[in-house]
Amino acid sequence: MATITVPAAARRALPGALGSRPAAKLLVLAVAAAVLVPLLSARWGSGSWPHALTVSLVKPLGAAGDWVIDNRDSHPLFLYFFGHISNAVVLAVRGVYLTLLAAGWPGVTVLGALVAWRVAGVRLAVGTAVAFLACGALGMWVPTMQTLALMVVAVLASVAVGALLGLGAGLSDRLDRALRPVLDTMQVLPAFAYLLPVVLVFGIGVPAAVLATVVYAAPPMARLTALGLRGADPEVLEAVRSLGATSRQRLLTARLPLARKELLLGLNQTIMMALSMAVISSVIGAGGLGDRVYQALASVDVGAALAAGIPIVLLAVVLDRVTAAAGRAAEGADRPRTQWLYALGATVAVAVLARLLGRADWPDGLTLDIAAPVNDAVNWMTAHLYSGVPVIGGTADWAGHFTTWMLDPLRDGLRALPWWAVLLVVAALAWLIGTWRTALTAVLAMAAIGVLGVWDSSLDTLSQVLAAVAVTLVLGIATGIAAARSERVERVLRPVLDVFQTMPQFVYLIPVVALFGVGRAPAVVAAVVYALPAVVRITAQGLRQVDPAALESARSLGATGRQQLWQVQLPLARRSLLLAVNQGVVLVLAVVIIGGLVGAGALGYDVAFGLAQGDLATGLVAGAAIVCLGLMLDRVTQPTGHGAKKGA
Numbered sequence: 001m002a003t004i005t006v007p008a009a010a011r012r013a014l015p016g017a018l019g020s021r022p023a024a025k026l027l028v029l030a031v032a033a034a035v036l037v038p039l040l041s042a043r044w045g046s047g048s049w050p051h052a053l054t055v056s057l058v059k060p061l062g063a064a065g066d067w068v069i070d071n072r073d074s075h076p077l078f079l080y081f082f083g084h085i086s087n088a089v090v091l092a093v094r095g096v097y098l099t100l101l102a103a104g105w106p107g108v109t110v111l112g113a114l115v116a117w118r119v120a121g122v123r124l125a126v127g128t129a130v131a132f133l134a135c136g137a138l139g140m141w142v143p144t145m146q147t148l149a150l151m152v153v154a155v156l157a158s159v160a161v162g163a164l165l166g167l168g169a170g171l172s173d174r175l176d177r178a179l180r181p182v183l184d185t186m187q188v189l190p191a192f193a194y195l196l197p198v199v200l201v202f203g204i205g206v207p208a209a210v211l212a213t214v215v216y217a218a219p220p221m222a223r224l225t226a227l228g229l230r231g232a233d234p235e236v237l238e239a240v241r242s243l244g245a246t247s248r249q250r251l252l253t254a255r256l257p258l259a260r261k262e263l264l265l266g267l268n269q270t271i272m273m274a275l276s277m278a279v280i281s282s283v284i285g286a287g288g289l290g291d292r293v294y295q296a297l298a299s300v301d302v303g304a305a306l307a308a309g310i311p312i313v314l315l316a317v318v319l320d321r322v323t324a325a326a327g328r329a330a331e332g333a334d335r336p337r338t339q340w341l342y343a344l345g346a347t348v349a350v351a352v353l354a355r356l357l358g359r360a361d362w363p364d365g366l367t368l369d370i371a372a373p374v375n376d377a378v379n380w381m382t383a384h385l386y387s388g389v390p391v392i393g394g395t396a397d398w399a400g401h402f403t404t405w406m407l408d409p410l411r412d413g414l415r416a417l418p419w420w421a422v423l424l425v426v427a428a429l430a431w432l433i434g435t436w437r438t439a440l441t442a443v444l445a446m447a448a449i450g451v452l453g454v455w456d457s458s459l460d461t462l463s464q465v466l467a468a469v470a471v472t473l474v475l476g477i478a479t480g481i482a483a484a485r486s487e488r489v490e491r492v493l494r495p496v497l498d499v500f501q502t503m504p505q506f507v508y509l510i511p512v513v514a515l516f517g518v519g520r521a522p523a524v525v526a527a528v529v530y531a532l533p534a535v536v537r538i539t540a541q542g543l544r545q546v547d548p549a550a551l552e553s554a555r556s557l558g559a560t561g562r563q564q565l566w567q568v569q570l571p572l573a574r575r576s577l578l579l580a581v582n583q584g585v586v587l588v589l590a591v592v593i594i595g596g597l598v599g600a601g602a603l604g605y606d607v608a609f610g611l612a613q614g615d616l617a618t619g620l621v622a623g624a625a626i627v628c629l630g631l632m633l634d635r636v637t638q639p640t641g642h643g644a645k646k647g648a
Contacts, residue, residue, distance in 0.1 A: 030095060049419045056453060059615040068200055086207040089153065093206050097149035104360025105136050107351030112318070114346060120325035128322065131314040136362040138370065140311045147278055147288035147315070150206065154213035154274045159267060162218040164556045166225020166266070170255075174529035183219045188634040189627055190590040191216055191280045191505065192607050196623045199284050200616055209278065209286035217274040219504070222435020224266030228259025265355070268323035275316055276504035280594065283611055289315075295505055297597060302369030302378045302514040309510045313503050320502040378514050399521035402467075407520050409462035419450060420458075430636045433578070442635040445628040454625045460602035460630060461592060468527040468588040473581065476532050480539025480580070481565065490540065499535040505530060505591050509598050523595025523604075531587035532618060543569050582635055582637040589630055603629070 072078050100108055109132040117125035135144040169176040194212045202208040240254045256263075282290030292308035297303075354360045386396035414422070426446050431439035449458045483490040508526040516522040546569050554568045570577070596604020603622045610619020 006332045039617065046417065049453075049455035053451060054453040055451050056168045057621055058617045061620050065200060069203075072203065072555040080446075082201055085211075086202055089210045091468060093149050093151045093210065093296050097145060100145040101142075101410075102151060102355070103347065103351040105132070105141055105362045106354040106359065107347050108132060110350045111347040112345075116318070116322050117323075119322060124321055124325060128318050131318045134314055135311040137366060137368050138307050138310060139367040140292070140308055143287070143289045143292055143308065144315065145309050147275075147286075147312075148288065150210060150213070150278050150281075150286060150288060151271070151274050153270055154210050154217065154278060155208070155267075157214045158217040158270050158274060159221055161214060162221025162266065163263075165218070165222035165227050166227075167229065169222065169226035170229025170253075170259075176230075179222065183223055184634075185631060186215075186219045187223075188586045188632050190593040190595075191277050192590075192593045192604065193623050193630070194277070194627045195281065195284050196616065196619045199611065200620070204285040204506065204611075206286065208284050209281035212281055212284070213274050213277040216277040217270045220269035220273060221266040224269065225259070226261045228262030228266075229255050230338060231259070231262070255475070264326055267326075268320065271319050271323055272316065272502060275312075275319060276506070277528075278598045279312055279504045279506045282506075283597075285607065287356040290506060292512065294597070295603045297509060297513060300513065301371070301375065302510065303374035305510045305513070306374050307369075307371050309507045312507050313499075316502040316504060317499060320498075349430065367617040374514075381514070396517060399516040399519060399525075402521045402524070403519065406467050407463060407524070410467055411460050413457040414463055415456060419455065423447060426632060426636060432554065434635065434638060438635045438638065442537040443630045445632040445635070448628045449625045449632075452622060452625050454603065454606070457602045457606060457622070458625050458629055461589075461604070461626075464524055464527075464592045464595070464600060465585065465589050465604070465629075465633065468531070468592060469581075469585050470523045471524070472528045472531045472535055472584045475528070476535025476540050476580065476584065477577070479532075480536045481543065483536060483540040484543035484569075485561075485565075493536065497537060500529070500533045502535075503530075505594055508591060509594065513598055518599035520595070520600050522598055523592055523600035526595060527588040527591035530591045531584045533588055535584045538583060539573075542573035542580070545576070559581055578637070582634065585633045585637050586630070589626075589633060593626055 103111070109129050112132055113129040116128040132144075135141055165179060169179045194216050195208075198208040198212045198215070202211065235255055236258065240250050259419040274292070279290035279293065280285055282288065282292075285291075289308045289312050293312070295304075296308065350358070381395075385393050386394045417425075418427055423443050423446055427439045427443045430442040449455060479493070483493050494622035508530050509522075512522040512526045512529075516525060548569045550572060551564060554564045559567065592600060593604040593607070596602065596606070596608045603626050606622030607619050607626070608620065610616055
């Protein structure tokens with residue numbers, strides 16, 4: 001029998017190579033590919049997902065939808081459970097809405113300004129008053145109050161549900177372990193995925209919109225509440241325990257006060273996510289500002305969409321600044337509680353006076369119509385900037401070139417791959433970055449898309465996500481590097497990023513439709529702009545947190561600035577860069593799905609079609625595929641702590 005002689009150098013290198021986790025994984029993947037590819041190719045050949053492995057859910061989902069519709073007014077489950085929930089939501093939203101209308105624009109404006117002054121000072125109070133006055137001046141006072149009423153109810157419910165879940169997770173290790181994967185999954189799902197299940201149960205209207213908002217906005221409150229309770233100072237808790245305090249007393253007098261900063265941060269995040277979802281829920285009958293934007297986009301009326309979009313942005317900025325200031329104020333001394341009573345008394349006095357004088361409703365003479373001039377500007381852009389611009393071309397030309405040169409080849413390339421090859425690539429990426437469990441989850445999620453029968457549509461959506469992520473990472477990481485290396489750049493970018501991160505997803509569609517029209521490219525542009533701030537901030541923060549001793553050592557060895565960046569900062573910031581990729585992917589997917597409303601097609605269009613036409617089977621299947629796609633993308637780009645440390 002012949003003896004194979006291994007060179008001494010190879011024998012010395014082999015243990016080290018296998019000792020490296022990435023190298024060992026690559027070796028296993030190469031062996032698995034060498035075995036599986038010929039077998040799969042011989043059995044299944046090439047092409048799309050085979051029909052034999054598809055399970056049609058159209059008939060059972062259609063039958064379930066018909067049963068719900070037929071029994072919604074007669075079945076005990078709807079009459080005595082869902083019906084009561086729906087009625088309570090309607091009454092609560094109507095009560096808040098009528099209260100806001102009764103206060104009138106003077107009362108609401110004064111209340112907002114006084115609350116802002118109470119938590120942040122005069123400057124924010126003035127900004128808040130100006131924001132509310134701008135909503136009225138744009139002719140959007142009533143829609144703004146509708147959105148605010150829905151948000152008040154949804155935020156209160158989200159905070160109650162999230163705080164209870166967070167309280168349980170903060171006090172119980174078992175519940176924390178059970179909730180963590182659920183909350184992880186919920187926070188990576190696009191907002192559109194939440195709409196159809198609640199529509200199936202509650203129908204189109206305000207109850208469905210509120211409950212979808214609650215489900216979407218509660219996870220941040222739950223996570224931050226649990227984080228605050230678990231992060232309480234052990235020495236303080238031990239001191240309270242030594243004084244003989246009961247578990248309830250320790251919770252009320254120590255844990256909750258120590259977690260106040262996290263609780264207020266959770267409130268901030270819940271409010272911002274509730275506003276985003278309240279706007280998106282316009283497609284299921286939420287009304288308010290979101291409905292104005294939705295109807296305007298449906299008719300490509302950019303002027304009307306902008307008139308409703310500006311109040312959404314102002315509302316988002318005000319709510320973010322006020323709640324963030326409340327969180328910062330929680331660290332300092334409390335102001336006298338009597339100030340709240342004075343603010344409430346002043347609001348009531350102003351509201352009553354305005355009502356007595358007949359000035360509670362916003363005067364028509366103070367309304368500014370911006371729709372017509374904006375549409376004129378869009379028409380001018382269409383005539384002069386869409387195409388035919390010398391040398392650089394026009395925005396429509398750019399969108400067309402991007403679609404032809406990037407989106408189409410990427411989509412066609414993904415569809416040309418054998419389905420089993422896509423699964424192997426997903427498994428390889430997820431395992432290299434994470435563990436075999438994350439790889440298994442990613443593969444099962446991707447395979448579920450094929451089983452649902454929406455393989456081609458999902459690959460179309462995936463191609464848009466990949467193109468948008470590529471552009472986002474190039475721009476975001478480059479900008480983040482510049483911000484990390486220059487204080488001046490960071491100061492210039494900070495207010496811009498603050499505003500962009502507070503704007504709801506829906507709003508980003510308005511300017512891209514004005515500039516690029518409708519189609520897949522505008523949806524990708526909106527996704528890039530939406531995801532860019534998060535990538536920039538995470539990249540800059542990761543680079544700034546690199547150990548100064550490592551940089552000083554590199555400088556002492558004569559490394560140039562470029563060498564320090566490529567050989568020290570970027571490798572040591574690998575964990576932050578991987579987090580930036582993960583967040584970029586999740587945020588891009590959310591907007592690409594909403595892009596179905598402006599011609600992006602694929603899964604987003606299927607959901608919108610199902611909602612608009614009452615075809616719940618089509619919409620629910622697409623929604624389930626969106627959930628699977630989001631789960632797969634999150635697992636493929638989410639490194640484990642162990643893997644990240646090894647890689648660093």
